[in-house]
Amino acid sequence: MSSMPPARFEADPRGGGSATIGKAVKVVGQIFSREDLYIDGEVEGTVEALEHKLTIGPNGTVRATVKAREVVVLGAIHGNVEAADKIEIRKDAKLIGDIRMARIIIEDGAYFKGMSEIVKPEPAKVAPKAQATTPAASNPAMSATPPANSSEIKR
Amino acid sequence: MLEPLKGLFRGSRGGQPGGLPPMANGGRAPMNGRLAEPSVSRRPSRGLEEFFVQIRDTSGLTMLDLGGANQKNLSFIMDLGHRLCSEDFVRILNEAFGAEDGGDQTNPGRIDYFLKQTLDYPQGHFDGVLIWDVLEYLHPVLLNAVVERLHYIVRPKAYMLAFFHSDDKLEMVPNYTFRIQQVNELEVTLHGMHTPAQLYNNRSLEKLFSRFESVKFFLTRDRLREIIIKV
Secondary structure, three states: OOOOOOOOOOOOOOOOOEEEEOOOOEEEEEEEEOOEEEEOOEEEEEEEEEEEEEEEOOOOEEEEEEEEEEEEEOOEEEOOEEEEEEEEEOOOOEEEOOEEEEEEEEOOOOEEEEEEEEOOOOOOOOOOOOOOOOHHHHOHHHOOOOOOOOEEEEO | OOOOOOOEOOOOOOOOOOOOOOOOOOOOOOOOEEEEEEEEEEEEOHHHHHHHHHHOOOOOOEEEEOEOOOHHHHHHHHHOOOEEEEOEHHHHHHHHHOOOOOOOOOOHHHHHHHHHHHOOOOOOOEEEEEEEOHHHHOOHHHHHHHHHHHHHHEEEEEEEEEEEEOOOOOOOEEEEEEEEEEOOEEEEEEEEEEOOOOOOOHHHHHHHOOOOOEEEEEOOOOOEEEEEEEO
């Protein structure tokens, strides 16, 4: 038996399950995320988190085209933003660019300059009825696709 | 209704961006003042009602709001099925010319910069404009340039809604923001007072918009003249 104490794991204060670009990090290129993404640093290029929530933290500065399910801005975005669900621009946040979303929340004290357009959310896809379960489908480790929780940065 | 103005403010909507031509007036003393707590009230608006009458049977129009983005105006216009372009005209005006008494609004370099920042759109791009009272912040040279640009970027037969104070002897006028409550009602927030760049009577307004097809006036009880301009 080991006498080592069990490793201590501290959950992400934002609820976990999200990738973070810290405030001392700068990324130039393309970001594709398959999990929620929190950007508190600097990003130039494109950011896609099509089925996930993207949060730009208070220190975050994004000069990019952004696509996500949901976008929450506390920092600054300079670029066009598209959200299948909603865009939230919080007090003191800044968004310069055209936005398309199903709904918008803009707090007093936020700055937004650009064109706003409502897009109707796509109807939910009906999943085909499952056939006989294959070993590959029942075992994620055997799936050819990457795991659901991952972020990819291309340069 | 007005409480004592809490000091003078300078550049509250933004600082001086770099790379601009120098200001020629050396910065005159500001006459602007800001309330510690904004005062919110509602007022009926015949002008707004008339503006919406012109667009009620259509959707997919492209509208321009020069009062800056806010939840109520965005939701109201987009719920009608239109696109809305938001420009915080006064904020960019202060950035371009300085908040101090309007700065030097005759400087051609600054005028070009300002127009590029606020009204740089293709010909006939907009189907309607909510100007509110922002033209009262403009001195004659810049005002004429802005009106000319509006005439260019708004399609013919479209409508614009603008507000002007009806007392042309006022030294200070309220600094308002306007939010659409319903088709004929506005929520008006008073932030303080500012020195108007110039004041207008009906005749000077008709002259200002003389190249537009028509100008229709709606007089109100609160010394705010609402006008609908047809391009």
